[in-house]
Amino acid sequence: MQKRIGAYHENVRAIMPFYSNLHVKIDGTQEKKAIAGSIESYLLGGSSGKGSPKRIIIAGPPASGKGTQCEMIVEKFGVVHISTGDALRAEVAKGSELGQQAKGFMESGGLVPDELIINIVKERLAEPDCQERGWLLDGFPRTGVQAEALEAAGIRPSHFILLDVPDDILVERCVGRRTDPETGKIYHLKYNPPPEDPEVQGRLVHRADDTEEAMQKRIGAYHENVRAIMPFYSNLHVKIDGTQEKKVISSKIDKYLKGKMSSVDGPKRIIIAGPPGSGKRSQAECVVDKFGVVELSMMDEIRNAISNSTALGLAAKQRMDQGLLVSDDLMVRILKERLSKPDCMQQGWLLHDFPKTFSQAIMLEEAGIQPSHFFLFDVPEDILVERCVGRRKDPVTGKMYHLKYDPPPEDPEVLDRLFQRAEDTSRSVLNRMHQFQVEVSNMKFLYRGRLHLLDGTVDKDSLSSRISDILEDVGPSAAPPSLKVVIFGPPASGKSVQSTELAKKLGLVHVCTGDLLRFHIENETQVGLKARSSLASGTLLSDDVIIPLIKERMSHLDVRQRGWILDGFPRTIRQIQALKEMELDPDFFFLLEVPDAVVLERALGKRVDSQTGKIYHTSFHPPPHHLVHRLRAQTSDSREGTLRRLQTYREVEATVVSYFSCVGRRINGQRAREEISKEIEAVLARRIPLDM
Structure with a gap:
């Protein structure tokens, strides 16, 4: 049996983080009818989640106002107020066994041992009124041992309230206190003066522990003890x-107990997570600058522990x-040892490189290291790769540059010594991203109550x-409804040009199947190898490949929040159905109509810069003379390749156009691109009606 119990305890520790926000713990030593009643109450919503009895501890230095706030909490929430x-x-x-033991210590003038106090508190909290209404422990525990x-x-409490008052104000509050020995009422000469009754004023006493000297000692002891207590409730x-x-204090406590405030006034405990290249470090710096939290790096803390020769460091x-x-x-x-230091306890903390795995996240939870906020940046893989592969490091200064977004100085000496780190190659970035996605899927569930999923492409x-x-607990401003647009047409009809310009003007996300496929081809993924084979034969890529590719891209926050323009999708009934399954029916569908002869002329004149990927046309958009030597014609733009693509397109055109006719408009794609853009924009502004 001992083995089975041991295995149970080990397993339940791993299970509980998944259900921390919805479980109820029931005393199984009660009568079975009492247990059944507790379960029934829980299932009917009376003892869990928002309706669960609150278990509150309130702490603070002497004269911080705990007594006043306890009265107000009891009045509002009906919990049982308990002082040791x-x-x-x-x-x-009552003359109980525990009471008799306590009486012996009290009569002898000795301190009641912690173990006995804990047992008495445990007995009190097990009584029906505490079980049914919840409880409020006032000023206990006072020490780390307790x-x-x-x-x-x-x-274990469900809520822990710490009242924070500067020492000088505490002293002022205490030294002015006077007690009426007949009524027990406490006055303050400045903040709550006694009545102007000579008889009352004549009997007021100044307690010995309300002198400045005594108060300074009590405050010192409090600070020492609270530092030991806080790691248990961080x-x-x-x-x-x-x-x-x-x-005002009561209002904030009220919000906290109702779940509308999570450490707004308290130190923030922040984890920022995201794949490589998502911008974690730069955002961590911004948060540290604005909120003054302590920035922590797991590797730095290991190095510091080693440098300081701590037991863990050794x-x-x-x-x-x-x-x-x-x-x-x-x-x-x-990390736990570091978080117990005064700067982290008082200022809060931010982690941006840990945890990296789900098992690490579980271990943090079990150690009591739980963030108040878990930020997760969402960035599509093609954008991540672009961000990472352009990075270059200066080995002399340690400075990082980006060839596109933060170019290095045009100093030959600096340029010559820049190098690309091994982890910044496209293959390495993709591998790291895929590993991250596996781990973070479970982390999202673990941190679901504290998770903030953000668009990392902005x-x-x-x-x-x-x-x-x-x-700062400020809600997001209302965003206008996002547009959903499909631009459809034969190859070389100008879909990508119009989509790119429109996306730029309206702040939409341009999702181009061609760009996605090129990304996979360049990085030699399994999708890329299949796409290369299809392009060479002029056939459409299988729906089994293209649909998951589009689904993955359309699942990202930038698409969902900012709106989108789909270019090159859908092309089949299955692809149309996939859009419906994703609840992504377009608001507008534009068909760029271009005759086959014009398509062929456009395709044959296309040239691609082999270094930049920029597209030129020998007639309509000629390249500069100094670039001619590095231009290439794509196999898919040959006469044979274009005719095959055209045939494939014409076979599906009528079906796709018919499906979206209720939101569609035909556009003459032979005109100048500026004229086409104006017509599309006019339709989107509903100045021109749909006409299919």
């Missing part, structure tokens, strides 16, 4: 400014000296602004 002093006195009054003992006893606490008006060094990787368990322990400032809005 009250619980001790109640047990003594917090650890609570965890070991299975007493994943669920909120820090609230206790210098505000009590109604263990990491030993593995590295043996040529071994630092284990996940060791990395998580190093410019740096727009992405930074959206992240700031989320961290």
Whole structure:
């Protein structure tokens, strides 16, 4: 049995992160009818999720206002208010075994041991009123030892509130306090003065522990203890400014307990994830600059631990000296130790290079390292490859450049020493991206309550602004409805030219099947090899290949949020059905009509720059003379290739056009491209009607 129990505990730790936001824990030692009642209440929505009894701990230094806020929490949420002093006195009054033990310590003037206090608190929390209404622990645990003992006893809060008040204000609040010994009422000479009754004022007393000297000692002890407590509740606490008006503080606590605020006033715990080249580091810098959180890098923390000769650092060094990787368990322990430092506890933290695997994410959760925000950048693979393969590093300065987006200085000495890192080749980027996609699919589920999926294709400032809005709890501004457009026509009809210009003007995403296929051909993927064979024979690529390719591209956030122009798809009934399955019916369908003779003339004159991929035409768009030597005619643009493509197109044209006739317009594709663009834009603005 012991083996089975041990296996159960090991397995349940791995399972629970998947259900952390919806599970209910029920005491199985109760009578079976009581257990059944708890399960029934849970299934009817009375004891989980939004309806689950709240388990609250409120902490703060002396004179931080805990008592006032406790009264307001009890009034609003109906939880049972428990202080350890009250619980001790109640047990003594009942004459219980625990009460008798506590009485002995109290009568002798000794401190009641932590173990006994924990048992008394556990007994109190197991009573029906706490089980049904939830509970509020006031000022307990006070020490790290007590917090650890609570965890070991299975007493874990759903909410932890920390009232934060500067020391000088705490001292001012205390030294002005006066107590009426007859009524027990506490006044403050400045903030809550006593009545102007000589009899009342004559009997007020200044408690010995409300002097400035005594207060400084109490505050010092509090700070020492709270540093030990907070690592146990780093994943669920909120820090609230206790210098505000009590109604303002109460309003923020109210939001937090209702799930409408997650550490807005408290330190932010942020993980930024994304594939290579998605912009994690640059966005991390923006967040650090704006919010003052501590930026952490797993590799830097390992190096720091080794440099400082900590026990964990020495263990990491030993593995590295043996040529071994630092284990996940060791990395998580190093990170947990770092997060317990005052800067991370007070300022919050940001990780952008860890976790990289789902198992690492699980280990973080089990260690109590849980982010308040998990940002995931979504960037299509063709854009990622373009971002990465253009990177060049200067080995002298360590500076990174990009040949297109951030070109190096035109200094021959600098240009000569630049090099491309092995991880920036297209093959390496694709491999790393595919590994990332496998791992992140599970991470998205694990972090689903804290996940913010963002379009990583937008410019740096727009992405930074959206992240700031989320961290500041500002909702996104209402976006206009996104356009969905299909541009259809024979080869060389000008689809790509019109799509590119229109996408640029309207901020839409241009999804071109030709570009996607070229990307796979250049990177010699399985799709690329099949596409090369089809192009050589002039046949359409199989739907089994092209449909998944389009589905993957259309699943990205840039397409969903900004709208799209499809160029070269759909071409078959199956492809049309695939669009419907993705709920991507177009708003507009444009047919560029061009006679076969004109198509042939255009195709035969096309030339491609072998270095840049730019397309020219010997008649309509001639290249500069100095580039002529590197221009190439594509096999698919030969007479035979073009005629084969035309035949294939004409076979499907009528079917596709008929299907989209209700949203379609025929466009004369023989005119100047400026005239065609104006007509398409007029239709989109609904100045010209659809005519199919």
